[in-house]
Amino acid sequence: MRVPAPRDREDRLSVSPLELTLLVGAAFCAATVDAIAGGGGLLTVPALLAVGLPPHAVLGTNKGQAMFGSLAAIFRYRHAGLLDVRAAAYTFPLGFAGSFAGTALALRIAPRLLGPVILVLLILAGALVVFVRPRSNAVAAFPPRHAALGMAAAALTIGAYDGFFGPGTGTFLIVAFVALAGRTLARASADAKVVNFASNVAAALLFAWHGVVHWEISLPMAGANLAGGFLGAHLAVRRGDRFIRGVVFLVVLALVVKVARDMLVEGAAHVR
Numbered sequence: 001m002r003v004p005a006p007r008d009r010e011d012r013l014s015v016s017p018l019e020l021t022l023l024v025g026a027a028f029c030a031a032t033v034d035a036i037a038g039g040g041g042l043l044t045v046p047a048l049l050a051v052g053l054p055p056h057a058v059l060g061t062n063k064g065q066a067m068f069g070s071l072a073a074i075f076r077y078r079h080a081g082l083l084d085v086r087a088a089a090y091t092f093p094l095g096f097a098g099s100f101a102g103t104a105l106a107l108r109i110a111p112r113l114l115g116p117v118i119l120v121l122l123i124l125a126g127a128l129v130v131f132v133r134p135r136s137n138a139v140a141a142f143p144p145r146h147a148a149l150g151m152a153a154a155a156l157t158i159g160a161y162d163g164f165f166g167p168g169t170g171t172f173l174i175v176a177f178v179a180l181a182g183r184t185l186a187r188a189s190a191d192a193k194v195v196n197f198a199s200n201v202a203a204a205l206l207f208a209w210h211g212v213v214h215w216e217i218s219l220p221m222a223g224a225n226l227a228g229g230f231l232g233a234h235l236a237v238r239r240g241d242r243f244i245r246g247v248v249f250l251v252v253l254a255l256v257v258k259v260a261r262d263m264l265v266e267g268a269a270h271v272r
Contacts, residue, residue: 019051020220027221028228031069035076035232036189037250038170038196040066044221045167057214059106060207062166064218067200069229070193076233077190084187087151088194094152095159099199102163103206109164150180155195162199163206170196189236 015023026047034040041062048058077083154176162169173192177183183191207213 015051015217020217023047023051023217024220024224027065027069028224031066031072031225031228032232032235034066034069034170034196035073035193035229036236038172038174038192039168040069040170041167048217051217053214053217056107056207056210056212059166060204060210060212061214061218061221063200063204063207064213064215065221065225066166067197067204068222069225069232070197070200072226072229073193073233074190074197076230076237077193080190080233080237082187082190082237083194084191087148087181087191090148090152091155091191091195092198094155095162095195095198096202098156098159098161099163099202100206102160102165102199103203104163105160106164107206107210147181151177151191154180155198159195159199159202162196163203166203169199186236189233193233 023044026043030040030043033043044062044066045058048061049055053061074083078085154173158169158172158176161172170189170192173195174185174188177188177191178185181188181191204213208215
């Protein structure tokens with residue numbers, strides 16, 4: 001794999017105090033939503049683009065701050081007894097491995113090439129959220145062995161997507177764990193955070209190795225992300241599946257609208 005050249009001084013952005021404050025606010029809101037239903041990247045990625053970071057630096061800086069919110073959510077879900085530790089023993093390393101491979105690919109391929117695929121996946125995810133009704137007793141939809149294989153496959157493949165691009169990862173994981181393992185939405189959200197944390201760490205490490213993480217921006221955002229992740233998980237635990245279902249649906253809808261709009265804008269630019 002070709003190693004990108006180190007960042008020059010022109011790539012070392014100096015954001016204003018107001019811009020940094022807005023980024024910190026976006027990180028808090030994103031982590032709160034992400035801990036419940038995924039989709040936090042819908043807020044942080046455009047925010048980082050708005051201050052002028054190039055695409056790879058946006059992805060790297062976003063991962064550098066996002067892992068803290070995922071970690072906070074894991075602790076809250078674990079405290080509430082919603083986290084499946086046995087499943088985490090294999091979903092964490094698989095999510096890490098998938099993300100590492102996806103990040104390596106992202107360093108060579110423009111993320112915009114995924115646009116049409118992402119749109120289709122988001123529509124399918126929205127349909128699953130609307131029509132799949134998880135049972136309150138969390139009985140697996142398939143035999144335990146098959147459910148474990150399904151969760152493992154989801155951790156690896158969605159982890160790879162998260163390393164490559166990211167937005168919607170938590171939502172995809174929640175839907176996959178509900179459909180493949182019969183999880184309730186609360187338990188699926190908890191299990192999703194394990195994979196999300198693994199994929200964030202793997203991506204942040206590889207992006208940092210290649211010098212495309214702006215830590216001077218990422219670390220202040222990380223503090224807000226940590227607080228938002230805890231708050232979002234707390235709301236999910238206290239409000240239950242009905243609340244999570246509504247948030248998941250709204251996040252999926254917002255992601256579909258955003259991706260479709262980006263594709264239309266990009267297509268119009270090419271026509272010109």
